[in-house]
Amino acid sequence: MGRIEQQDIKLRSYLESGALTSKTLQERLSISQTALSRAIQRNKKDLLIIGAARSTRYALRKNLFGLGYEIPIYEVDQAGDVRPYSTLHPLAARQYGWQLSGEKNQLLDHLPYMIQSAQPEGFMGRAFAHSFARNLGLPEKLERWSDEHVITALAQRGEDFVGNLIIGKESVERYLIQARSGNVPAISLDQRHTYFEELAEKAIAGDNPGSSAGGKQPKFTALLETPDGYQRTIVKFASRTTDEGRRWSDLLVCEYLANKVLSAAGLSVAQTEIVQTDDWTFLQSVRFDRVGLWGRLPLYSLLTISSEFIGYCETWVDAAEQLYDEQLIAQEGVDSLRWLSGFGALIGNTDMHLGNISLIPGESRFQLAPVYDMTPMYYRPRAGGVLPQEALQAGPLSIRINNDRIAPIATQFWKAAQGDTRMTDQFRSICQQNIGTMKALDDGPVMRL
Structure with missing residues (x-):
């Protein structure tokens, strides 16, 4: 094996461990800049050159x-x-x-x-x-x-x-x-009951290769044809044939009601609707990363944005404050996420992780996307089929967030849920207890911060 061939093998071997600068490669290969330039030229089809001048790095391409x-x-x-x-x-x-x-x-x-x-x-x-x-x-x-x-x-x-x-x-x-193709498999509004049941059964069987929307709850995507045009939707579902399924149905209705209450309070929320058949409850949500039949919009989870620009964060508020410090979101976004965190706490949303809120890129900053997945997950079925029954407890966090007058809005949510006949009697009883919890919180002393 000749010297040039040996040199090329060594060059590739070093780059297998990651991109390197010209200086590092010269030192490891014990060659001059001129000799390295010739080696790079010989292997250029397999290399990617990144940067310029002294910051130039050489990387080994991979046919993935x-x-x-x-x-x-x-x-x-x-x-x-x-x-x-x-x-x-x-x-x-x-x-x-x-x-x-x-x-x-x-x-x-x-x-x-x-x-x-x-x-x-x-x-x-x-x-x-x-x-x-x-x-x-x-x-x-x-x-x-x-x-x-x-x-x-x-x-x-x-x-x-x-x-x-x-x-x-x-x-x-x-x-x-x-x-x-012009072949658009859209579902009309009056066909939803039949098609949604079929799509739910296919999703449960694992036959749902459509858009990979996140979240652990069962769901499928559906294209609807409405009087206002085409709508691409995500549809969560629950079968009301078991105690656990009925509880999940309660939570889907809660998510719909939470969106209504938040919208009335001036927040941007996902456009949702409840569709029910004899055995199923569906929460239909219009996708806000889609426009009509084929249009699309960028959408990034708070988790990916925080991981990219600031590192790990525990809560929405922690991430929002650090993103604000980096001038990546406006103060309005911080205030909204703080308010939503408080509201979520008061309705028992124990699933407010960074993947459950999203951002839309603007000209200079990210903006908060419409709210979704806001539901009292504290009451989800537990291991062994246990269904929580107890009222929420107002802790120190609740006392602090009361300064933002969130408790009255949370009370509106619990009252709406308590009065909704699509809820089970069991869950409506829980809602009544939580109305009492909200009243005690709202009537109690306030910490002035």
Whole structure:
């Protein structure tokens, strides 16, 4: 083996551990800048050059699961038209080159947050993996997927994921074929009862490969044809044939009522509707990352934004305050998330994690997306089928948030739930107890901060 060939093998070996600067490569290979330039030239088809001048780094390209060295990313606008957005370059050591259209490459040690927000997750993500993993050569259990598995799935079956990006030529071609075909499987409003039951049964059986909306609760997506035009929706569901199912039905109605109360209080919420059949309850929610039949809007979870720009945060308020410090959201966004955290506490929403609130990018800052998943999850069925019955307790947090006059709005929610005949008698009794808790809180002393 000749000296040049040995040099090239060593170059690749060093880059297998991640991107390196020219200086580091010269030191490790014991060669001059001129010799390194010649080595880079010989291997240029397998290398990605990132940066310029002294900050230049060299990375070893990776043909990820046969997708090639470059994966194009496309953006769908509000009219449904497609344009290039960026290029993702898979690299050795699970690094990535990220090149926005018209800009230079960036080196990332993780997937860009725009792609992270689109990855399959929750109930529908597991259904997606169940349907497609084997054909794509991926693990069938979603929790075993790495970032590289996510990219592989999105690049081949990613035409209808969260947000406005489509990853890969195969996925964008599938989107365009569907959009141009004129074959739109829309459901009319008077057909919902029949079709929703069928879609729920298919979702339970794992046959729901549509858009991977997050969340653990059972759900499916549906395209509706309404007098106002097409609406793309996410539909949660619960079968009322068991005690646990009836409790989940109560919680779906609660989410609908919470949205009504929050909307009346001036907050932006998901547009929801309850549809019921003899045995099922459906919560239909219009997607706010979709516009009409084919249009799309960007949407990122608070979890991915906080992970990208500020690191781990425990609560909505912690994340909001730190994002405000970085000038990534306005004070209005902080105030809204603080208010919503208080409201959620008073209605028993114990599931206010950072994946349950989303942001929409603006010209200079992120804005709060419409509220969703606001429901008293404290009362969800527990292990062994136990159904919580006790009233909420007003703790120190409740005393503090009372300064924002949240308790009267929470009282409106509990009164609406108590008076809704779609609720079980058992849950309406819980609501009555919580009306008493809210009254005691509202009548009690206030901590002036």
